[in-house]
Amino acid sequence: MNLRQIDAFRAVMIAGSVTHAAERLNVSQPAISRLIAELERSTDLTLFVRRRGGRLQPTAEAETFFREVEHSFTGLEKLRQSARDIRNFGSGYIRIACLPALAMGFIPKVIKRFRADYPKVSVSLQTRSSSTVRHWVGAQRIDFGLASPGPEAPGARSELFxxxxxxxxxxxxxxxxxxxxxxxxxxxxxxxxxxxxxxxxxxxxxxxxxxxxxxxxxxxxxxxxxxxxxxxxxxxxxxxxxxxxxxxxxxxxxxxxxxxxxxxxDYNLYVPQHRPLSQIATSFIEVMNLCRDDFLAAEQTVKA
CATH class of the missing domain: 3.40.190.290 (D-Maltodextrin-Binding Protein; domain 2)
Structure with missing residues (x-):
């Protein structure tokens, strides 16, 4: 039994005929018939009775089997939706740690701006000392962190933020x-x-x-x-x-x-050295950069 056979069976049950099932899956009618026959052999079940004109009549076993298939496809569809959400930032989770100097006002402003574009992404912000932030990044306990420059932690790399x-x-x-x-x-x-x-x-x-x-x-x-x-x-x-x-x-x-x-x-951005950043983390850092540039530009305006 394989997924192609299950797809063919499900299409026939939903569409009501081999012809419509073939159209639904964009394959030939003989291909649908062959997959159904293979599924019946592999399960040792009689799933359809052939009526006059080639029409397939689902058996009681087919109805029972179809209910189980639908349960499985519901779970599969949830996985597909989860993948789409992650790809499109419809959902997700990001873990950040930073020193208190940035956690009081700057990072909250970044989170507000980020969630305006990605409202279903969950954000965990931990406020820790710079040494702890560097250690947590190296241990991959967080996606990235902001901290004062200091001794590099194993597994972490940094750049001036x-x-x-x-x-x-x-x-x-x-x-x-x-x-x-x-x-x-x-x-x-x-x-x-x-x-x-x-x-x-x-x-x-x-x-x-x-x-x-x-x-x-x-x-x-x-x-x-x-x-x-x-x-x-x-x-x-x-x-x-x-x-x-x-x-x-x-x-x-x-x-x-x-x-x-x-x-x-100076404040440094610390990221894991041996693990690429997720798309969500990369987008969050882009928003951080925009907020930083706005802050520094405002400071220059005040001085002028």
Missing amino acids: ARVPGVCVMPEGHALARKAVIRPEDLEDLPFISLALEDRTRVLIDQLFEEAGVKRQSFIDTQYAATICGLVLEGAGISIISRFTARDFEDRGIVARPFSPSIHI
């Missing part, structure tokens, strides 16, 4: 908020909230102040820029963070000012 300016953040009403640009000497002896010691951006900022010969009151450090913003809002100090994160807090009372000399904060 965005280079974003660092800005000085302070609460509304702070004396420095009147200045258009903040410089190292403006922060002399002021309470300063730092990123964690292992953070690459922390190293760059500390080097800059050391070279400028400026001392800050650095009594607080924390792992995430979003936490820094919370501390700034509570008046615990000021800081320098990514423009990505600062924008998410401006409507909550954070004031962001350009910092000179420039500090740039």
